[in-house]
Amino acid sequence: MEPTQEVMETTAVDLGALLDAGDGAVVTLVAGCTRLVVHKAVLADRSPVFGGMFRHDTLEANTGEVAVPDVEGPVLRQLVAYLYTLQAPQLPSLAPQLLAAADKYGVSALKAQCEQLVAAQLSVETAAAAAVLAIRHSCTSLRQAAVNFIKANAFQVMTTQGWADAVRTQPEDIVTLGQLLADPPAEASTPTSTDGSGPQGDRSCTPATAAPPTASRTAPPPDDSAVSRLRSLPEKEKNSRLIKAAKEDAVTELQTLLAAGADVGARDEDERRYTALHWAAEKGHEKAVKCLVVGGADVDARSSGWQETPLHKAASNGHEAVVRLLLEAGAEADARNKTQSTPLLVAAYHGHVAVVRLLLANTPYHNARDQWGRTPLHNATLREHAEAASALLDAGADRWARNNEGKTPLDLAKQNNHQQLIDMLR
Numbered sequence: 001m002e003p004t005q006e007v008m009e010t011t012a013v014d015l016g017a018l019l020d021a022g023d024g025a026v027v028t029l030v031a032g033c034t035r036l037v038v039h040k041a042v043l044a045d046r047s048p049v050f051g052g053m054f055r056h057d058t059l060e061a062n063t064g065e066v067a068v069p070d071v072e073g074p075v076l077r078q079l080v081a082y083l084y085t086l087q088a089p090q091l092p093s094l095a096p097q098l099l100a101a102a103d104k105y106g107v108s109a110l111k112a113q114c115e116q117l118v119a120a121q122l123s124v125e126t127a128a129a130a131a132v133l134a135i136r137h138s139c140t141s142l143r144q145a146a147v148n149f150i151k152a153n154a155f156q157v158m159t160t161q162g163w164a165d166a167v168r169t170q171p172e173d174i175v176t177l178g179q180l181l182a183d184p185p186a187e188a189s190t191p192t193s194t195d196g197s198g199p200q201g202d203r204s205c206t207p208a209t210a211a212p213p214t215a216s217r218t219a220p221p222p223d224d225s226a227v228s229r230l231r232s233l234p235e236k237e238k239n240s241r242l243i244k245a246a247k248e249d250a251v252t253e254l255q256t257l258l259a260a261g262a263d264v265g266a267r268d269e270d271e272r273r274y275t276a277l278h279w280a281a282e283k284g285h286e287k288a289v290k291c292l293v294v295g296g297a298d299v300d301a302r303s304s305g306w307q308e309t310p311l312h313k314a315a316s317n318g319h320e321a322v323v324r325l326l327l328e329a330g331a332e333a334d335a336r337n338k339t340q341s342t343p344l345l346v347a348a349y350h351g352h353v354a355v356v357r358l359l360l361a362n363t364p365y366h367n368a369r370d371q372w373g374r375t376p377l378h379n380a381t382l383r384e385h386a387e388a389a390s391a392l393l394d395a396g397a398d399r400w401a402r403n404n405e406g407k408t409p410l411d412l413a414k415q416n417n418h419q420q421l422i423d424m425l426r
Helices: 003-020 040-046 048-055 059-063 073-085 092-104 108-120 127-136 140-152 154-158 161-169 171-182 225-231 235-248 251-259 276-283 286-294 310-316 320-328 343-350 353-360 376-382 386-394 409-415 419-425
Strands: 027-031 034-038 065-067
Touching: 027 073, 034 040, 034 073, 040 048, 040 073, 073 092, 092 108, 092 127, 108 127, 108 140, 127 140, 127 161, 127 171, 140 154, 140 171, 154 161, 161 171, 225 251, 235 251, 235 276, 235 286, 251 286, 276 286, 276 310, 276 320, 286 320, 310 320, 310 343, 310 353, 320 353, 343 353, 343 376, 343 386, 353 386, 376 386, 376 409, 386 419, 409 419
Parallel strands: 027 065
Antiparallel strands: 027 034
C-alpha cells in the first residue's frame, strides 16, 4: 500500500469511528423525523456548503441545529456516512436522491459516484427520471447516457409510467430533454450543397471528416493525399500537430489530422496537460472549437493542476462566442476547478460582462462560493468591475453574503474606496 493511500484510508476509518462517539459532536442535522448528531468539523471539511454555513454568523452556527430540507432520513444517513468515511454509498437504490443531495451540498466526488450508479441502472422505466435528474443537476455523462438510451428505446420508454410522471411533474425539463433527443449524433453527416454551405451554414469541420478514430462512421473519410500522408506519421507526432493546429486556429489542419487518426483527446506535454479543446477555448478560436466538438472532444476535460475545463479557459479570457458554443455542446456550466471556482466566478473576477451575463442565463448558482468563500459578486467587487457586479445583482446575487473572512461585497468596495460600487451595494 502506498504511504499516501494508507494515510487517507486511516483518516477515513478514524473519522468513521466518530459516528458512534458523543464527544465533540456539536451539530444536529434534521430531516423530517431523522436527527443525526455529527461533528461540525467533519461536515465543514468535506462540504463547502456546510463549511460556509458554519464559518459565518448564521442561525445554524448559533443554534447547533441544521434543517436539511428536501432530503429524506435514509438519504441523509447515507450522505453523512460518506462525509465521515469517503466510502461509496451502500444502497444503490438511493443513488438518485443521494446525487441530488451531494450536488446541493457540494460533495462532488459523491455526486460523480452516484451519477455512475444511476447510469448503470438505466432501464425503460427509469430512463426519463434519470435524464431529468441529469438535466437538473448538470450531470454531463449521465445526461448523455440517458439520452442515448432513450434514443435507442424511444417507443418503450415513452409508453412507461416513468415517462408519464416526468411529463406531468417536470414539464420544463422534458422540453429540454426533447431538444437533446432531437439533436443528431455528432458523427452523423449533414448533406451539403456543392459549395459546402449546406442547410446549417458554415461548417468549419464536417462530422464525416472530424470524427475521432474510435467513432463510428457511415463512410470512410476522404482518402486524399494530405490525409494519406498524415496517416503514416507516428501517433505522437499526429497528436502533437493536432495541439499545435488548435493553438493556431488551423481548422483545415485539424480536420485533416482528425481524419488521419489523430486522437481528439490527446494532451500536450507541459505540466498543465491541456487538450486541443483547452487551447482553442483559451485562445478564443471559435471555428477550431466547433471542429473539435464535432470531432468528439470532451467538453468537460480537466487540465492537470488547476483542474480547469475548456469552459473555465474561455470564461477566464472573455471569449463569449466560445463560451456559448461549449454550453450548447453540453459543457457543465458549474464545473469546479481546484479552488472550487466555477466559470462564472472566474468571469466575474476578470470582469468579462458579456460572459457573465451568458453564464447567468445558464446556471442557477449565482452565489456559488470558491475555497475562500467568495461569490461571483465578491470577485467582481474585489477587482472593481462595476458593470459585472451590476449584472450579478440584477440576476439576484446575494449582496450580503460573507466570505471566509466575514466580509460582504460592500465591505470589499469600502476597502477599495470604490464609490460607484459602494453606492450600488448599499
